[in-house]
Amino acid sequence: MNEIVTGIFIWLLKMLGIYLGILIVLTLIIKQWKKKADVETEDIARDQKKRADRPPRYRR
Template sequence: MNEIATGMFLWLLKILGLYLGILIVLTLILSRWKKRSAHDTEEIAEQKKQRQKKR
């Protein structure tokens, strides 16, 4: 019985580790995407200002 419990515990630990790993990777991807999006928004705003100055 102990061997079964130990096997199930290790199996659950592996699943938890996999879940946490995926969560961390998705968090990193999302934060980089947000930074890029904010940077693009700033560039668009600067371009609009430059166009208005030229007029």
């Protein structure tokens, strides 16, 4: 009986380790994705500001 409980406890620890590992990896992926999205947002805002600062073009 004691061996079964020990086996279940070790199995639960392994599952917890796998779960925490997946959480850490997903957190790192999301952090990089968010950082990349912020840079793209800044680039878009900068481009829009450049377009707004230009004098208007007149058609002939």
